[in-house]
Amino acid sequence: MRTSTVVMLGLLAVGCSRDAEKPPAPPKLFATEAAEPTRGAAPDPAPIFTHLTVKARGATTELERTQEGWRIVSPVEAKADPYAVEALVQQLTSAKFKATVNASPTDADLKKYGLTSPTFTVTARAFLPDANGEGSEDPSRQRTVTLAGGNENPFDGSVYVRREGDTTVYAADGAVRYSLDKGPFELRAKEFLGPLELDSLQSIDVKAKDHAYTLTREADRKSWRMEKPEPTRASDSRLMDLLEAFEGHQALSFPQDTAASRKALGLDTPVVDARFVPASGEPIRVRLAQVTRDGATVVHALREQGSRSTLAEVEARALTTLDVGVQELKDRRVLSFQRDDVRRMEFLPGGKAAPVVVARGPGPHDPWELEGPHGGRTLYFRVAKVLSRLESLKATGDGEPKVKHWERYGISDASRSVVLRDGKGRELARLWLGDAVPDTEDRLYARGSGPDLVEVSMGAVADLPTRASDLQQAPPDDSDGGLPEH
Numbered sequence: 368m369r370t371s372t373v374v375m376l377g378l379l380a381v382g383c384s385r386d387a388e389k390p391p392a393p394p395k396l397f398a399t400e401a402a403e404p405t406r407g408a409a410p411d412p413a414p415i416f417t418h419l420t421v422k423a424r425g426a427t428t429e430l431e432r433t434q435e436g437w438r439i440v441s442p443v444e445a446k447a448d449p450y451a452v453e454a455l456v457q458q459l460t461s462a463k464f465k466a467t468v469n470a471s472p473t474d475a476d477l478k479k480y481g482l483t484s485p486t487f488t489v490t491a492r493a494f495l496p497d498a499n500g501e502g503s504e505d506p507s508r509q510r511t512v513t514l515a516g517g518n519e520n521p522f523d524g525s526v527y528v529r530r531e532g533d534t535t536v537y538a539a540d541g542a543v544r545y546s547l548d549k550g551p552f553e554l555r556a557k558e559f560l561g562p563l564e565l566d567s568l569q570s571i572d573v574k575a576k577d578h579a580y581t582l583t584r585e586a587d588r589k590s591w592r593m594e595k596p597e598p599t600r601a602s603d604s605r606l607m608d609l610l611e612a613f614e615g616h617q618a619l620s621f622p623q624d625t626a627a628s629r630k631a632l633g634l635d636t637p638v639v640d641a642r643f644v645p646a647s648g649e650p651i652r653v654r655l656a657q658v659t660r661d662g663a664t665v666v667h668a669l670r671e672q673g674s675r676s677t678l679a680e681v682e683a684r685a686l687t688t689l690d691v692g693v694q695e696l697k698d699r700r701v702l703s704f705q706r707d708d709v710r711r712m713e714f715l716p717g718g719k720a721a722p723v724v725v726a727r728g729p730g731p732h733d734p735w736e737l738e739g740p741h742g743g744r745t746l747y748f749r750v751a752k753v754l755s756r757l758e759s760l761k762a763t764g765d766g767e768p769k770v771k772h773w774e775r776y777g778i779s780d781a782s783r784s785v786v787l788r789d790g791k792g793r794e795l796a797r798l799w800l801g802d803a804v805p806d807t808e809d810r811l812y813a814r815g816s817g818p819d820l821v822e823v824s825m826g827a828v829a830d831l832p833t834r835a836s837d838l839q840q841a842p843p844d845d846s847d848g849g850l851p852e853h
Contacts, residue, residue, distance in 0.1 A: 393464035393537060396528075397512050399495055414493035414510060416456050417503060423487035424550030439555055443621075445677065446556040454546040455554075459491050459512075464537035465525050472536050480527040480536055481517030487548040488515045516544055552621065559677045560653060560670055561614030563643055565591075565607050570644045575690035582606070582696070584646075590703060593696060597768070600698040600817050613688045618679035622667070628678070632667045633658050638686055649673040655686055699761040701815035701823060704796040706758050707731075708789045712750075716833040717783035723832050725750055729790055737839055745838045753831065753838070757785065757798065760827055763810060766820030776812040776820060777802030785831060800828060 399414055419430040429441040430452065437447035469476055477483050490513040494503045502508040513531035516539075520527065524541040571582040581595040591601040622628055629635065633656035643651040652671045657664050666686055670677045714723040724738040725745055735750040737743045766776070773779065778801035787795045800823075801812035809825045832838050 393467055396462050396464065396514060396530075396539065396543065397459045397491060397493070397510070399510055412496050413460055415496055415500075415503070416459065416491055416493040418492040419452070419455070420490040421455075421487070421547070421549055421554065422485075422489075423548050424553075426551050428549070428551045428554050430554065439551070442551060443555075444675070446559075447554055448556045451546075451549060451554050455489070455549065458543050458546045459489075459493075462540065462543055464528065465540050466538045467535060468527060468538050469536040471534060476536070477529075479518075480529075482515055482527060482529050482536065485515035485517055485529075487544075488513065489547050490514075514547065516547060519544065555618075555621065557617035558614060559618055559679055560616055560668065561610075563610040563614045563651070565603065565610055567645050568643055569646045571606075572642045572644075573689050574640045576638050576686070578690050578692050580693070580696060589705075590698075593693065597693060599693070599768075599819065600700075600703065601696050602698040602700075605696060609689060609691065613685075616668070616681050616685045616688070618681060620680045622678055622680065624669075624676060624678035629669065631658075632656055632678075634667065634669050634678075639689060641689055655681070657683070657686065700758075701760045701762055701813060701821055702757055702787070702796040702798055703816040704758070704787055706754065708795055709754060709787050710790040711788040711792070712754070713786040713788070714832045715782075715784045715786070718781055720833075723835050723838065725838060735838075737835055739835075741835055743835070743839050749838050756827065756830070757787070757796075760798070760815075760823060762813075762815075762821035763824050763827075764804070764822030766812060766822055768819045770814075770818070770820045773799075773801075773814060773820075778812060778814050783831075783833075 397414060415432075417432050419428075421428045421430070426442065428439060430437050430447055431440050436449060437452045439445045439447050468480070472480070472482075474483070490511065492509070492511045494505070495508045495510065496502050497505075497508070515529045515531070517527040517529075519525070519541070520538065525538040526541060526544040528537050528539045528543070529535070530537075569584055573580055579596065580593060582591050582593055582601050584590075585592050591603055591606060593599050593601045622632075634654050637654035637656045639653070639655040641653045643653075645651070649672050654669045654671075655666060657666045659665070664683055666681050666683045668679055668681045668685060670679075710729070711724070711726040716722070721740040723740070725735045726738050727733045727735045735745045735747060737745050770776070778799045783800045785798045787797070789795055796816050797814075799814040801814070803825075804810040804812060804822050807822075810822045811825055811828065813821050813823045813828075815821060830837075
């Protein structure tokens with residue numbers, strides 16, 4: 368027993384000796400803890416970076432964190448690519464050196480590692496936030512580190528890195544180099560034509576190769592109207608799609624923006640000239656032009672807003688994104704209303720027949736009740752189906768614009784019609800159905816929310832109720848045990 372104890376103690380002593388000889392684990396790229404942290408002490412909070420200076424690809428890029436996000440402040444003033452900057456900051460925040468390569472390198476060693484003239488250098492400033500997330504102005508919480516990256520180790524793809532104030536040469540994972548070795552173009556946001564949010568705009572004016580149009584927001588602030596080339600309601604959903612597609616075009620390069628370069632690129636006589644006027648703030652003007660270079664078509668876009676301008680090369684398809692015609696921009700819906708606002712529907716069968724009227728209370732789950740010609744409960748799914756049909760009703764053809772004599776088309780106060788009202792009885796929308804369209808099999812003339820005559824499919828309005836029984840819950844039938852209809 369005594370011999371076993373001696374052997375065990377000897378093994379423990381050897382193990383402790385070996386642990387003592389192990390070199391310390393490589394530190395983080397951006398170390399914030401003390402060199403020898405106190406046992407049991409809580410680790411420092413993650414740093415919040417405020418300024419980055421990246422020297423790479425033969426240029427120096429300075430970035431600052433703002434309330435709107437990261438921005439490049441030099442060599443140009445522009446929005447930074449959020450994904451590229453986030454990847455860079457993530458490496459600085461969490462990455463550790465892979466290994467210690469040389470603790471006391473000579474000048475010859477530094478040259479071998481590519482650190483005499485580094486491939487990239489990153490200087491990062493940050494602060495350690497307090498419990499309230501503050502501390503950016505507290506000198507004791509501020510931290511700065513400068514990292515220099517050299518050659519790549521072909522054996523494992525790692526990169527040799529050195530920190531300012533530390534003579535040691537470390538090896539860092541290849542992902543560190545990928546994230547930190549970025550030039551101005553890589554760090555700059557490529558989507559530069561936006562933001563173009565439809566809700567923030569007051570008017571849109573476009574002159575393109577094949578089409579030109581002017582759109583303005585309606586007085587209700589909820590819908591859009593085309594003023595030119597013909598006055599009509601515009602499709603909000605199509606406008607949103609167009610703006611999203613347009614602002615999604617990315618820059619292929621950012622040429623120097625000078626008066627001479629603008630003229631040489633054809634921007635003085637653009638193929639597309641678009642102007643977006645917001646409800647508040649300065650208008651945005653975007654011009655696109657094309658030139659032939661080495662037999663290939665090259666397209667450039669110039670975005671201007673106030674004193675700021677951005678010139679970029681873009682893909683050729685950007686020329687056609689806004690070049691659309693009236694039929695594509697027109698709102699094909701016959702009725703324009705907000706479904707949640709509807710609290711009363713009046714279905715007039717035409718002539719002197721009594722209207723079928725249903726109404727509901729102000730609550731979102733209040734049932735529809737039949738008010739006339741006789742009271743009673745309605746089948747909710749039937750009323751919901753009718754309301755959905757009216758909301759999605761679209762014109763299948765265009766008729767006379769700005770009609771003055773509707774009677775010519777069988778449309779009058781005695782026509783079959785539907786009226787939608789809100790909780791206060793105000794009219795939201797009205798649909799009139801007129802005569803059959805000559806030389807067609809299934810179309811009717813109709814009048815909706817716009818001033819123009821339209822054509823609708825007979826099938827689309829065939830199930831609009833003309834009798835209370837079309838919406839009313841059937842009374843119990845003795846033959847089926849008195850069970851109500853579901």
